[in-house]
Each structure stands twice: as C-alpha cells, then as structure tokens.
Amino acid sequence: MLRAAPAKKPSKNREKLMAAARRLFAGQGYAATGTEDIVREAGVTRGALYHQFADKRDLFRAVLEEMLPEIGRRLFEETMARIESDREDLQVGCRVLLGIYADPEVRRLFLIEGPAVLGLAEWKALQAPLSSLFLNHALQHLVDEGTLNPAEMEPVADLLAGALQQAGLGIAGAADPDAARERYAAGLDLMIDGLMKRR
Incomplete structure (x- = not known):
C-alpha cells in the first residue's frame, strides 16, 4: 500500500531528522541506516518522521x-x-x-x-x-x-x-x-x- 504524500512544512522535527539522517548516511551509508536509527539519533518518534517524509528515500533526497x-x-x-x-x-x-x-x-x-x-x-x-x-x-x-x-x-x-x-x-x-x-x-x-x- 502506498503511503500518502507527507506534509512537508518547516518544523524543528524536520530539522532534527535532516541533521540526523545526514550524519548517519554520511557515516555508515544509506543501506546500513534504518529509519529506527534516524529517529533515535534525532530524538523524535517514527510518526514524526512519516509526518515529514514519505519514507527513507524521500528523506535522503531531501538531504x-x-x-x-x-x-x-x-x-x-x-x-x-x-x-x-x-x-x-x-x-x-x-x-x-x-x-x-x-x-x-x-x-x-x-x-x-x-x-x-x-x-x-x-x-x-x-x-x-x-x-x-x-x-x-x-x-x-x-x-x-x-x-x-x-x-x-x-x-x-x-x-x-x-x-x-x-x-x-x-x-x-x-x-x-x-x-x-x-x-x-x-x-x-x-x-x-x-x-x-x-x-
């Protein structure tokens, strides 16, 4: 089932997720980085991630x-x-x-x-x-x-x-x-x- 397009509005959670994803993707690579790693690093919930981004690929593209x-x-x-x-x-x-x-x-x-x-x-x-x-x-x-x-x-x-x-x-x-x-x-x-x- 396709996930609905997220509301991509500026927020502190979005900034935290972007910064965390950038660090993790750069440090260990895209494939080795799970969404659970990103939300833990960012200090936010999985719901916050999926409110801002459709999936991990969408987050990577935003980075x-x-x-x-x-x-x-x-x-x-x-x-x-x-x-x-x-x-x-x-x-x-x-x-x-x-x-x-x-x-x-x-x-x-x-x-x-x-x-x-x-x-x-x-x-x-x-x-x-x-x-x-x-x-x-x-x-x-x-x-x-x-x-x-x-x-x-x-x-x-x-x-x-x-x-x-x-x-x-x-x-x-x-x-x-x-x-x-x-x-x-x-x-x-x-x-x-x-x-x-x-x-």
Whole structure:
C-alpha cells in the first residue's frame, strides 16, 4: 500500500531528522541506516518522521536537496576568491567543483549514494539546475568577449555538464579521490584550453 504524500512544512522535527539522517548516511551509508536509527539519533518518534517524509528515500533526497545550495555557495565563493578576470571563471570553477566532489561528505552522499539510491536519471535531474547556473554564467563571459557564439552556448554547456558528472562519478569510485580529481581536472583543462584559444 502506498503511503500518502507527507506534509512537508518547516518544523524543528524536520530539522532534527535532516541533521540526523545526514550524519548517519554520511557515516555508515544509506543501506546500513534504518529509519529506527534516524529517529533515535534525532530524538523524535517514527510518526514524526512519516509526518515529514514519505519514507527513507524521500528523506535522503531531501538531504541532497539541502546540500545543493551549500555546494553552490562554496563553488561561487571559492571561484570568486581565485580568479582575476571573468575569463577564468569557467576553468577555475570546474577545478573548484572537482575539489568539492573530493570532499568526503559530498563524495559519499552526493556521488556514491546519490546515483545508487535515486537512480542515475533522477540524480542528474536533481543537480541540473546548479550545473546549468554555473556553466551558463561562466560561458556567458566567453560569449560577451566573442570567444563563443551565442548559438554554441547551450550544447557546450550540456557537454561540459556531462563531463563534470562523469568526473564526479570517477572521483567517487576512485581508491584515491584526490589523485582522481587531479586527473580529471587536467582533462577538463585540455578541453577548456581548446575552447579559450579560439579567440
């Protein structure tokens, strides 16, 4: 029997459940974490959990949705701190994002558990708005300076988004995430360098 959609209104219980689930999912993984573990960690009842979330998967998705703005802020702030001109936005931003992907919590929750729990299609759709915002902003600088034609912007953004997703999955599955990050960053540099040299 399908459970009715929950009332997803802000509440202290929701905040407690989100914080507890995030800690447990990051520490021991989605499969090893039961709803009883989450409610015990949060200090709430099972009824409180099911009032806020349809099930464990729904709670997990909410944790990823909470992480996305955090990743976006970190991407923006670290990129802006490193660039000297708008032209560097794309290359530096891609490197910053790969660095974020190598962060243990992001790697575990967003890159390892995310596709496994949600499925690849839903995982890609979840992160698409953040990816589009970053890439469209960075590529617009290249359009403004005449390096990129406006009609080329959408397909280039789609291709770079796919490359970044593949890099993230590669970092997630690597025995040495930092070394994998550097390999993928070097590959992205080659792609972006070719684009930048068109001017």
